[in-house]
Amino acid sequence: xxxxxxxxxxxxxxxxxxxxxxxxxxxxxxxxxxxxxxxxxxxxxxxxxxxxxxxxxxxxxxxxxxxxxxxxxxxxxxxxxxxxxxxxxxxxxxxxxxxxxxxxxxxxxxxxxxx
Amino acid sequence: xxxxxxxxxxxxxxxxxxxxxxxxxxxxxxxxxxxxxxxxxxxxxxxxxxxxxxxxxxxxxxxxxxxxxxxxxxxxxxxxxxxxxxxxxxxxxxxxxxxxxxxxxxxxxxxxxx
Numbered sequence: 399x400x401x402x403x404x405x406x407x408x409x410x411x412x413x414x415x416x417x418x419x420x421x422x423x424x425x426x427x428x429x430x431x432x433x434x435x436x437x438x439x440x441x442x443x444x445x446x447x448x449x450x451x452x453x454x455x456x457x458x459x460x461x462x463x464x465x466x467x468x469x470x471x472x473x474x475x476x477x478x479x480x481x482x483x484x485x486x487x488x489x490x491x492x493x494x495x496x497x498x499x500x501x502x503x504x505x506x507x508x509x510x511x512x513x
Numbered sequence: 514x515x516x517x518x519x520x521x522x523x524x525x526x527x528x529x530x531x532x533x534x535x536x537x538x539x540x541x542x543x544x545x546x547x548x549x550x551x552x553x554x555x556x557x558x559x560x561x562x563x564x565x566x567x568x569x570x571x572x573x574x575x576x577x578x579x580x581x582x583x584x585x586x587x588x589x590x591x592x593x594x595x596x597x598x599x600x601x602x603x604x605x606x607x608x609x610x611x612x613x614x615x616x617x618x619x620x621x622x623x624x625x626x627x
Contacts, residue, residue, distance in 0.1 A: 402555075433615065443556075443604060443618035489555055499546070499608070500569070501616060503555030 400425045402492050404504035411480050412512050419475045419507045421490030427451075430494030432466065432473045433501065438486040449473065480511045517542075517619035518587075519605050525625045526595050534590040534622045538607030545588045546616060547580060550602040562588060595626045 401424040411417045423432065434446040447457065449466050457464045461481075465474045477484055487506040493499065518537040526532050538545050543563055548556040558572040562582035570580070577595075582588040592599055602623045606616035 435618070440620075441602065441623070442620040445615050445617060448615050491555075499544070499561055499616075500558045500572075501548075501556070503557070505553075505555045 400492055400494055400502045402490050402502050402504035404488075404490055404507050406507045407505070408508045408510070410510045410512060413482060414479050416476060416478045417480050417509065417511075419477075419488050419490075419509065421473045421475065421504060423471050423473065423490070423492045425492060425494040427494035430492060433491040433493070434464070434473075434475050435489045435491065436486045437489065437506070443489075446475075477509075480509075482511050482513050485509060485511045517605055517607050517617055519603075519619035519622050521622060522620060523623050523625070525627060527627055528596055529594050532592040532595050532599070532624055532626075534592075534603050534605075534624070535587045536590070536605030536607075536619060537587040538605075539617055542607035542609055542617075544608045544610070545582050546606045546608070547588075547590050548604045548606065548618075550604060550621070552601070556604060559590075592624075595624075597626050600624055600626045 403422045405420055430451045432449045436444040436446055447464055454466050461478045463476045487508045489506045490504045491501040493501050517539050520535050545562045547559040549559055550556045560573050560580045561569040564582055565584050577593045579591045602621045604618050604621045606618045608614045608616050
């Protein structure tokens with residue numbers, strides 16, 4: 399069985415603060431992929447990143463960074479110097495098993511960045 | 514380079530009516546997926562289709578829901594005799610042929626059943 403847990407339901411930060419969104423996953427497969435999606439208030443889903451289970455290197459893209467740790471089954475997402483435009487619901491998702499296509503989503507973390 | 518196109522963006526139906534949701538995948542993508550997002554919930558997989566074939570419909574409710582992806586035209590998710598519990602956002606996604614290639618989602622159709 400696969401499961402994705404995003405324990406933080408809602409987070410509020412003041413603009414320019416750093417914020418980390420937690421994601422813990424469960425899977426029995428040794429091959430899997432992890433994703434983050436952003437859902438702004440307008441409702442669309444925006445793909446942010448995909449990582450495979452064999453690559454534990456952390457990734458940085460501008461103000462976004464991701465910390466993948468297999469030892470703790472976590473794939474956390476950090477936004478540095480947050481901006482109001484970062485306000486959105488962020489979903490972590492898991493896709494496991496070779497050739498698999500079903501994404502298992504967490505329930506999302508609603509981030510509010512206050513000016 | 515258009516993304517995944519879904520229409521309508523918002524759909525209101527009375528109980529008992531039919532809802533038809535349309536999805537055109539990204540150019541070059543031949544795999545289409547439908548997901549449903551209930552209020553305050555993450556997305557749940559419904560069905561996976563390729564042209565003229567349903568590959569996996571394990572997430573579809575057993576009754577009233579159907580999906581197709583014809584040789585020509587968009588994919589259609591059809592809900593017959595809608596009930597209030599069908600109110601949700603329905604997202605379509607598409608992907609390329611590479612295993613585990615990222616799913617790119619459309620803007621969703623928000624169905625409200627009154």
